[in-house]
Amino acid sequence: MVRVIADNIISPMGMSxxxxxxxxxxxxxxxxxxxxxxxxxxxxxxxxxxxxxNAAMHLDGFTRFEALVMRCVQPLLATAGIDVASDRVVFILxxxxxxIEQLQRGNEPTSDIVPGEAAQKIARALGFTTMPIVVCNAxxxxxxxxxxxxxxxxxxxxxxxxVCGADVQDKFTVSGFQSLKAVAEDACRPFxxxxxxxxxxxxxxxxxxxxxxxxxxxxxxxxxxxxxVRNDAFHLSSPSKTGEGARLALQAIHATELAxxxxxxxxxxxxxxxxxxxxxxxxxxxxxQSVPVNALKGTFGHTMGAAxxxxxxxxxxxxxxxxxxxxxxxxxxxxxxxxxxxxRHEATDKRRFVKMISGFGGGNAAISVSLPSTLxxxxxxxxxxxxxxxxxxxxTEGGISLDGQTLPLQSRGRELLVEAYKTFIGDxxxxxxxxxxxxxxxxxxxxxxxxxxxxxxxxxxEARNDRAxxxxxxTSSIMAxxxxxxxxxxxxxxxxxxxxxxxxxxxIVAGELAIRHQYRGETSFYILPRRDETLMAQVVNAxxxxxxxxxxxxxxxxxxxxxxxxxxxxxIEN
Amino acid sequence: MEExxxxxxxxIIEVLNLEDMTPADIEDDAPLFGEGLxxxxxxxxxxxxxxxxxxxxxxxxxxxxxxxxKSVHVMAQYVNEHRTK
Numbered sequence: 001m002v003r004v005i006a007d008n009i010i011s012p013m014g015m016s017x018x019x020x021x022x023x024x025x026x027x028x029x030x031x032x033x034x035x036x037x038x039x040x041x042x043x044x045x046x047x048x049x050x051x052x053x054n055a056a057m058h059l060d061g062f063t064r065f066e067a068l069v070m071r072c073v074q075p076l077l078a079t080a081g082i083d084v085a086s087d088r089v090v091f092i093l094x095x096x097x098x099x100i101e102q103l104q105r106g107n108e109p110t111s112d113i114v115p116g117e118a119a120q121k122i123a124r125a126l127g128f129t130t131m132p133i134v135v136c137n138a139x140x141x142x143x144x145x146x147x148x149x150x151x152x153x154x155x156x157x158x159x160x161x162x163v164c165g166a167d168v169q170d171k172f173t174v175s176g177f178q179s180l181k182a183v184a185e186d187a188c189r190p191f192x193x194x195x196x197x198x199x200x201x202x203x204x205x206x207x208x209x210x211x212x213x214x215x216x217x218x219x220x221x222x223x224x225x226x227x228x229v230r231n232d233a234f235h236l237s238s239p240s241k242t243g244e245g246a247r248l249a250l251q252a253i254h255a256t257e258l259a260x261x262x263x264x265x266x267x268x269x270x271x272x273x274x275x276x277x278x279x280x281x282x283x284x285x286x287x288x289q290s291v292p293v294n295a296l297k298g299t300f301g302h303t304m305g306a307a308x309x310x311x312x313x314x315x316x317x318x319x320x321x322x323x324x325x326x327x328x329x330x331x332x333x334x335x336x337x338x339x340x341x342x343x344r345h346e347a348t349d350k351r352r353f354v355k356m357i358s359g360f361g362g363g364n365a366a367i368s369v370s371l372p373s374t375l376x377x378x379x380x381x382x383x384x385x386x387x388x389x390x391x392x393x394x395x396t397e398g399g400i401s402l403d404g405q406t407l408p409l410q411s412r413g414r415e416l417l418v419e420a421y422k423t424f425i426g427d428x429x430x431x432x433x434x435x436x437x438x439x440x441x442x443x444x445x446x447x448x449x450x451x452x453x454x455x456x457x458x459x460x461x462e463a464r465n466d467r468a469x470x471x472x473x474x475t476s477s478i479m480a481x482x483x484x485x486x487x488x489x490x491x492x493x494x495x496x497x498x499x500x501x502x503x504x505x506x507x508i509v510a511g512e513l514a515i516r517h518q519y520r521g522e523t524s525f526y527i528l529p530r531r532d533e534t535l536m537a538q539v540v541n542a543x544x545x546x547x548x549x550x551x552x553x554x555x556x557x558x559x560x561x562x563x564x565x566x567x568x569x570x571x572i573e574n
Numbered sequence: 575m576e577e578x579x580x581x582x583x584x585x586i587i588e589v590l591n592l593e594d595m596t597p598a599d600i601e602d603d604a605p606l607f608g609e610g611l612x613x614x615x616x617x618x619x620x621x622x623x624x625x626x627x628x629x630x631x632x633x634x635x636x637x638x639x640x641x642x643x644k645s646v647h648v649m650a651q652y653v654n655e656h657r658t659k
Binding site: 179180181235236237238429432433493495496497498499502 | 589590591592593594612614615616617619620622623626627634635636
């Protein structure tokens with residue numbers, strides 16, 4: 001259990017949590033239809049900052065994305081009264097594409113195109129002294145960042161976490177979702193029978209979270225009781241038809257036992273055909289069909305990295321207001337799972353809600369949030385079990401070594417991975433569809449797990465829900481970003497490639513591994529300004545501390561270009 | 575028609591990165607999805623892009639593609655009738 005002591009939202013609808021909540025309650029939205037925008041041939045509806053708003057938010061020396069994060073976090077730090085410079089405070093940034101706008105400048109983009117650099121720049125400017133962690137887990141990033149904060153605080157690694165989710169929109173992202181045929185031309189309609197896809201949105205939301213017993217003088221607005229991330233192990237861009245990962249995440253936070261106490265479930269509700277259908281199945285399978293469900297995408301659009309935090313903060317405000325917010329855009333239920341949904345606000349006197357979210361790479365996350373209670377909660381687990389290291393694999397452009405032994409391979413660079421695939425694996429043609437980062441992760445994990453299976457003499461891979469995949473890097477999905485952008489930016493022949501777009505999220509490599517090995521535990525991808533073994537170990541230990549993962553496939557995996565790359569993966573057992 | 579079928583197979587192999595395959599490995603009437611080549615929903619979207627890029631055919635939704643991508647033969651017939659380039 002961790003306490004929420006302050007929060008903030010900046011969106012096209014308002015510059016504070018209160019402004020945004022009042023706008024939602026009044027049924028407003030900043031969704032607008034754009035035609036011939038950014039040179040895109042197809043119309044789309046989105047919630048974007050106006051030119052006036054962008055000008056008002058501008059900060060010299062910072063990009064639009066960075067200024068948005070700064071404007072969102074800065075007021076919070078004073079409100080929360082925390083010592084930002086303390087080594088007990090961590091800054092966690094959830095984003096999917098951060099400064100990707102920079103790619104469009106034509107000339108070589110600056111170094112802050114890499115999210116870790118952007119996070120470091122923001123953290124320094126705000127006065128943080130510890131290394132920032134970027135959560136880049138596709139659409140679930142926001143909730144995943146809250147879960148990471150909870151894990152780190154409960155493990156005692158830090159006392160306070162400042163968590164911010166943010167994304168801005170541009171041609172890169174909108175064209176990508178259009179190539180996936182996932183964008184609605186008009187306002188989206190979550191869970192509705194006539195839903196035709198999602199609307200993208202811009203925004204940032206932030207929370208200050210504290211471990212129980214720290215800074216107890218500061219009143220908490222809410223408590224994060226439990227959080228979990230689970231993978232579908234099904235498909236990179238389509239959710240499991242049985243809602244497997246979402247159901248596992250709901251189960252992991254004990255949502256079923258809490259059913260009668262839940263005011264509502266705030267769903268992801270993107271208004272794509274598959275997401276909303278999947279969520280309805282997962283909610284029903286988790287035994288939560290009696291709990292009212294709502295979705296906020298018809299108000300804010302899909303704010304990507306911000307979504308999980310923004311929608312949690314709005315839901316906290318609603319809980320304080322004893323209100324179940326109606327779902328804007330919804331009229332008639334168009335999913336097969338039995339769930340309760342309304343487009344009207346309702347009153348509630350319950351004190352708890354669940355936020356759920358799902359995304360590319362097969363990730364699903366859920367948290368349960370409650371109003372502060374006077375009951376004494378059992379203390380958090382503060383002593384993660386010491387972990388044992390099993391097997392260690394290192395791949396660079398120059399060669400591969402397993403447990404210290406060099407494998408006999410001749411090729412170098414990108415070709416090395418192909419040779420390794422052909423020599424030692426060879427039964428998974430999907431390898432050829434993967435981008436460089438995923439190929440690197442696939443080869444590394446495959447060889448590592450072959451060593452593990454050899455040791456256990458079991459032969460075939462076994463599906464398991466208790467193994468987490470937790471990966472770190474520095475350059476995100478930069479190669480895939482460049483490849484995708486090349487398909488968009490060709491003025492003569494702009495044909496955005498959906499297959500390239502899917503790989504423009506680094507957590508896709510974790511999704512590939514989950515699918516290949518049928519792992520349905522936590523999958524997380526974190527970006528750091530530089531490799532830091534201590535911080536990486538702290539994150540992995542904290543993730544394993546609650547006992548739901550008995551082992552983790554983890555390590556560093558970075559693919560800045562075809563000539564230089566590095567993966568160092570290992571297996572940790574509790 | 576034979577030529578178009580051959581050309582389509584080459585495009586399919588190229589855009590879908592079917593590295594270990596040659597046009598001869600793809601049967602004219604075999605289903606492309608499901609059992610056939612084991613293609614999935616992202617492949618279908620990539621084929622929609624290929625249809626527009628190579629033949630100027632704009633498909634609105636994956637559902638529309640489903641009928642057309644039944645087999646290379648069916649694709650060739652559709653391209654023949656609808657191509658604008």
